[in-house]
Amino acid sequence: MIKVLIVEDDPMVAALNKQYVEQLDSFTLSGVAANIDEATVHMAETKVDLILLDVYMPGLNGIDFLRQIREQNEDVDVILITAASDIEQIQQSLRLGAIDYLIKPFEFDRFHEALTQYKHNYYKLHHKSSVSQQELDRLFRKKSSQPAYGQPRPQQLPKGLTKNTLQTINEAILSNERRDFSTEDIAEAANISRVSVRKYLKFLSEIGYLEEDLIYGVGRPIYQYRLHEEKQHIIASYL
Incomplete structure (x- = not known):
């Protein structure tokens, strides 16, 4: 332990x-x-x-x-x-x-x-007396393979996320009429569970596609999101 x-x-x-x-x-x-x-x-x-x-x-x-x-x-x-x-x-x-x-x-x-x-x-x-370079790379979240010189680096989704679901959630975001929206708003529009939607919105916030705010009120805090107007091109490389 x-x-x-x-x-x-x-x-x-x-x-x-x-x-x-x-x-x-x-x-x-x-x-x-x-x-x-x-x-x-x-x-x-x-x-x-x-x-x-x-x-x-x-x-x-x-x-x-x-x-x-x-x-x-x-x-x-x-x-x-x-x-x-x-x-x-x-x-x-x-x-x-x-x-x-x-x-x-x-x-x-x-x-x-x-x-x-x-x-x-x-x-x-x-539990080891020594480790290989590959094992150390994995520990530090590095990839041993690099793209060829001059080639664009492919954008991969984090483990557990899929392009199809990301596409569905993005369509729900773009069709949202309000500037600010919550996890519940997108979950209802996309017909996807709130827990799953939260993972995708968190990822989109991390890459700068969305802006995220934590709103305090009665009960638990609620995350509010809005599109980052200058960075909407970011998502294209993941779809």
Whole structure:
């Protein structure tokens, strides 16, 4: 089992992250620390594999704690969690060896993706004395084959997405009369489940075809989308 330490000063966020960890196979919660001092004490007493580390906390912040961990050569991995998306801060965390960076508020799907990728790499590297170049390429999501010089790089959909469904969802988006739309709007128009549509809209947001906003109201937050007027050509290479 992969032992996880949550370092978060907000009790509600800590409780939510705890629930997320407890839903995942192969992970076990080692503890919850409200500040860096508590985290340091816990790590001195218990072996931890992965830290879910908030950046902004009273006293020493998460980036400084990550730097301290590296200076002390602690054998632990870190995923940073923060409400900020400052580029300089992200660059600092990557230079210090953070394996992922989650920006609040995030959904369970993104949390699940981060920890599943970590689990995959963890077991790959902890059960072998050596790895090949091809295995390392797969771990770091690289492809060993490259297109011939001068040839366009083919655009491939992420695993689990298909061109036919993407085409159907795109037609529903283009036929939508309102500037802003939700997952439910497209799911109803395309006659596709909301869970499936959400995956495609997330992908289209990641490539810049859609703009995504998180709207807070009564109940759970709702994602709103709109077409990015200057980047509508992007989708053509995927269809």
